[in-house]
Amino acid sequence: MPSKLSQIVSKMDQLYEYDREAVSQNKLKPWTQFAGLFAGEHVAGTEFVIGAFFVLHGVRAVDLLVGLLVGNLLAVLSWTLVCAPIATRTRLTLYWYVRKITGPGLTAVYNVANAILYCILAGAMIAVAATAVGLALGIPTPALTDVFPNSVAWVLLTFSIGLTFLVLAILGFEKLSRFAEVCSPWMFTIFIAGAVAMLPVLGVHRNLDNFWEIAQSRIWTGVPTPGQEQFNVWHVTFFAWFCNLAMHIGLSDMALFRYARHWSFGLFSAFGMYPGHMLAWMCSGIMVAGVNRQMDPGLMAFEAAGFAGLMAVMLASWTTANPTLYRAGLALQCVTPNWPRWKTTLIAGLITTVLSCFPVVFMKLLDYVAIYGLVLMPVGAIVFAEHWVFPKLGLAQYRAEKQGWTFNWAALAVWIGTLALCFVMPFHLFFRWLPGYFIALVSYTLLNLTFGRERIVRKEPAKAA
Amino acid sequence: MLRKWLRLFAVLCLAGCLAVPVLYFMGSFDAVTYKGLLLAVSIGWFVFATAWAARS
Numbered sequence: 036m037p038s039k040l041s042q043i044v045s046k047m048d049q050l051y052e053y054d055r056e057a058v059s060q061n062k063l064k065p066w067t068q069f070a071g072l073f074a075g076e077h078v079a080g081t082e083f084v085i086g087a088f089f090v091l092h093g094v095r096a097v098d099l100l101v102g103l104l105v106g107n108l109l110a111v112l113s114w115t116l117v118c119a120p121i122a123t124r125t126r127l128t129l130y131w132y133v134r135k136i137t138g139p140g141l142t143a144v145y146n147v148a149n150a151i152l153y154c155i156l157a158g159a160m161i162a163v164a165a166t167a168v169g170l171a172l173g174i175p176t177p178a179l180t181d182v183f184p185n186s187v188a189w190v191l192l193t194f195s196i197g198l199t200f201l202v203l204a205i206l207g208f209e210k211l212s213r214f215a216e217v218c219s220p221w222m223f224t225i226f227i228a229g230a231v232a233m234l235p236v237l238g239v240h241r242n243l244d245n246f247w248e249i250a251q252s253r254i255w256t257g258v259p260t261p262g263q264e265q266f267n268v269w270h271v272t273f274f275a276w277f278c279n280l281a282m283h284i285g286l287s288d289m290a291l292f293r294y295a296r297h298w299s300f301g302l303f304s305a306f307g308m309y310p311g312h313m314l315a316w317m318c319s320g321i322m323v324a325g326v327n328r329q330m331d332p333g334l335m336a337f338e339a340a341g342f343a344g345l346m347a348v349m350l351a352s353w354t355t356a357n358p359t360l361y362r363a364g365l366a367l368q369c370v371t372p373n374w375p376r377w378k379t380t381l382i383a384g385l386i387t388t389v390l391s392c393f394p395v396v397f398m399k400l401l402d403y404v405a406i407y408g409l410v411l412m413p414v415g416a417i418v419f420a421e422h423w424v425f426p427k428l429g430l431a432q433y434r435a436e437k438q439g440w441t442f443n444w445a446a447l448a449v450w451i452g453t454l455a456l457c458f459v460m461p462f463h464l465f466f467r468w469l470p471g472y473f474i475a476l477v478s479y480t481l482l483n484l485t486f487g488r489e490r491i492v493r494k495e496p497a498k499a500a
Numbered sequence: 501m502l503r504k505w506l507r508l509f510a511v512l513c514l515a516g517c518l519a520v521p522v523l524y525f526m527g528s529f530d531a532v533t534y535k536g537l538l539l540a541v542s543i544g545w546f547v548f549a550t551a552w553a554a555r556s
Contacts, residue, residue: 217549221542224517228538231521232531241526340521341535343542 057126057293064294069303072291075219077279077311078226080163080352083332084400085278086319089271091179091328093259096250098268103316106275107308113276113283114292115301117415121422122292123300129289133414136421138435140442141450143370145414150366152281152407154383157359158390161197162397164352166333167345168192176331177394180262190392197388200353204360204384205377215354222354223310225347229339230318233325236338254324273465274401275312280408280468285415330398360384405464412468413453416475417446424480445482449475503555510548516541 089099125132134142166176174188184190203211239249251257259265282288283304292300322335329335336344364380371379390396396403425432435443453475457467520541524534 213553214550217546217553220514221517221545221549224514225542228517228521231525232534234525340538343517343535343538346539346542 062294063296066296066300066303069291069295069300070306073304073307074310075216075307077307078219078223078315078351079311079355080160080332080348081355081400081404082226082311082315083319083322083335083348083351084159084163084330084397085274085404086316087323087330087332087335088401089266089316090254090320090323091260091263091330092266092270093257093263094255094266094271095257095268096247096255098257098266099255099271099317099320102268102271103275103313106272107305107312109272109276110279110283110308110312111302111305114288114304115299117419118283118286118288119292119295119298119301121286121418122289123295123298124422125289126293127289128293129286129418132286132289132418135433135436136418137414137443137446138440141447144447145411146366147370148410150363150383152410153359153363153366154387155390155396155403156407157200157356157363157384157387158197158393159397159400159403160352160356160359161193161200161388161391162394163332164196164200164349164356165189165193165391166331167336167348167352168196168333170331170333170337171345176333177398179260179330179398181398182393182395184392184394189394193391194388197384197391200356201360201381201384201388203353204357204364205380211354211357215357218350218354222347222351223315225336225340225343226315226318229336229344229347230321233321233339236325237321254321260328270463270465273469274404275308277408277465277468278312278404281411281415284468284472285408285411286418287411356387360387363387402464405468409457409464409468409471410454412472413450413475414446416453416472417449417479420476420479420483424476425483428480428484430480430483445479445486449479449482452478503552506548506552506555510545510552513541513544513548517545 094102121132130142130146133145137145165174168174169176169189169192172188172192174186174192177185177189184193234246234249237249237253239246277284292298295301319332319335322339323330326335326338332348333345336348338344340347360380360383363383364376367383368374368376368379371382421432424430431437434440435446453471456474457471460467460470517538520534520537523529524531529537
């Protein structure tokens with residue numbers, strides 16, 4: 036067993052070897068690259084679903100505006116004040132920093148958990164794309180409450196799209212990534228085009244004098260669709276904040292910000308949040324209201340923008356699924372017996388394709404996004420405690436690395452314990468991560484204060500007699 | 501030189517993607533024309549932007 040684990044660890048280290056060293060000063064990137072990266076990354080296929088769900092959950096227009104403004108601001112501040120400072124001080128990826136703190140064994144567990152979560156996310160993308168192709172082929176989209184596939188045709192459709200995405204991800208990941216860069220500005224314009232074109236359908240006058248009235252009475256009405264729970268300003272605020280929890284509070288974007296010249300570069304995440312997670316969500320809300328609140332991204336986009344809309348749904352889903360499948364394959368590679376990258380991507384893709392057949396993966400997307408962030412959040416809290424809190428308390432940092440531990444058991448206990456507590460918390464799923472974060476932060480610190488064997492000995496200056 | 505022209509056409513097509521729905525909203529043409537024009541400028545964007553990116 037120990038030799039098996041050391042093999043896994045050794046393979047995992049080889050995979051991430053190229054970014055093992057801290058980024059040197061001459062490799063730091065200008066702010067424009069960060070603004071561009073964020074702007075390109077946050078207009079995806081899921082935006083068609085998320086904005087529409089706010090309408091279905093009966094969010095009021097004022098609550099949506101306030102919630103998205105505040106929630107996205109909190110997300111930007113989380114990148115700026117939590118993720119970027121650690122990244123610019125260490126210049127390491129999360130992988131290597133977590134390895135120093137939790138040991139290679141727990142890092143492997145983290146990798147596999149990440150891979151599974153990636154697969155589910157890519158599955159949702161495939162299902163969204165299937166709604167676009169299904170519309171062209173006359174295959175009905177499953178109902179809002181469906182958990183299992185509603186027809187053989189839907190299964191065949193998601194399988195075909197999933198396998199196509201998979202083959203493309205295996206054969207030409209890098210070229211496709213460059214093509215995705217071409218897609219992103221266009222996709223954003225299609226969101227706006229679709230929303231503008233839906234305004235006459237909703238009864239908005241050409242001089243826009245009744246826009247606010249229509250927004251309140253026909254789009255964000257405050258009345259949920261039957262079977263959907265009512266959301267208010269807090270749900271919207273927290274959703275916008277935790278939508279990328281794994282990236283900011285969970286610290287995955289250390290990989291990005293280690294190239295930043297200053298921690299304040301975290302503010303450039305606003306270039307992704309406000310156009311993608313505010314404007315695009317509002318646009319998809321307008322589009323779903325224009326099709327009588329039918330949760331069918333393909334139908335919404337086709338009614339609003341014709342074949343260009345269908346193209347946007349397909350490309351937005353595919354350009355997000357492509358790197359997601361690649362990352363899942365990469366994360367799984369470390370726990371396989373010397374399998375090449377294509378083989379692990381194939382396994383990840385097959386799992387993803389099977390998952391995509393189940394409509395629940397995109398019909399419950401908001402809950403899934405919450406769970407995704409929640410599962411990885413405790414690791415972010417552990418890293419934060421070790422980076423900022425331990426030196427203040429005189430606790431030794433990076434004991435796993437210094438003492439050669441495979442597992443940092445305190446970190447594992449805090450991770451599992453926090454998730455267990457979050458599971459039983461008596462309030463809405465969206466709000467659980469925040470107390471969970473502080474529970475993880477405090478409990479990891481207390482465990483190390485109580486059971487930590489090694490302290491930094493502080494030399495008190497000799498007092499003058 | 502060609503790169504400059506490709507970029508210019510790409511940007512014009514992208515601007516077209518925004519202008520076409522606004523003109524439709526203002527009542528300049530019907531839904532079928534709007535969807536056809538939007539598809540045309542979208543294809544234009546992909547042709548010119550991909551060629552521009554390939555030369556960058």
